[in-house]
Amino acid sequence: MRRLWVGLLLLAWLCPAPGRAGPPAPASPPTLTRGINITAWFRFPASRDPAALGAYLSDQALADLRATGFDFVRLAVDPEVIDGVAQRQVLIAAIRRIQRRGLAVVVSPHPHNWRLETDPADRERLLAFWNTLAAALRPLDPARTVPEVLNEPVFANDPAGWATLQHLLLAEIRHLLPHATVVLTGQDWGSIGGLLALPPEDDPNVIYSFHFYDPTELTSLAAYRPGLDRNAVARLPFPVDDRVRCDLTAERSADAATRDLMRYYCDFGWDASRIAAPIDRAAAWARAHHARLLAGEFGASAALNPAARLAWLNAVSETLAKRDIGWALWGYDDVMGLGVSRPPARRPRLDSAVLTALGMTPPM
Known part of the structure; x- marks a missing residue:
């Protein structure tokens, strides 16, 4: 297994970047302007039974998302949840249902307890995942089906290690999905810092994603520090x-x-201008490399006082929109976003205050 991994790395080093020959772009590029992460459908589901898995979200709930103004869904997928043929078929059917409601779909692997930085076996598992899933995605419309290489790669202090693996993953996806727009990201949990350390791929049909939760003292109530009030x-x-x-x-x-x-x-004086500063650094990186950007996740805990939470959501979404950066709220079924209960009701009520802060209109 180790020999196989070393061989794959050598192949990635020897081969030109996958886009050098110029992968054909889809006839209509995907519209990824305002999106919503669906966090629990194929990640930590209550049951992996195909019938239960397929019934997580109703067509009416999806129609309401489109009517609200969302144009894409970012679908979090744990590779282990769809490692069976039946479960994979449920995923493809779910993507088709979402697309029938006029929404594009970003398919994002969220592996649980994998150690990609240190374990060659996990890296091979990720390559095998994309080999299998990309083949399953081939019949779908490339203008509305967007593979994302990986959610929040860590690779602490090792941007080169992540860039090498991402190049290999892109080549695997591109081989099977030559027309697809592929979402790439930087290491350090997909942060803006990770993006800035990332050498861009020589592929014209990619989008670079970053996640934004700054300042985490506010958005997650400093969840990284145990024992606080x-x-x-x-x-x-x-x-x-x-x-x-x-x-x-x-x-x-x-x-x-x-x-x-x-x-x-308080010392940092967080306001809209401080929110804009790191996003402007990402935008400058994108201009320098003629790249497209996507804020694949942002959100703030529902436990935060409503005035601060809604003002932060409004500041981030407006900052991104003014810079023509699409975004996806985390998430539909998560307390950092709309907080819809799991599993959702047939037609869950959407948080009108959150939607208004995002500049959207709740469905009637």
């Missing part, structure tokens, strides 16, 4: 237009570590 963190303001008031909010917590973190947030 989350109720206090949830009171943080956005924008920070009054530093004294922001500090007073921090003082209301009895926990010293929480107060320090909240003051740290």
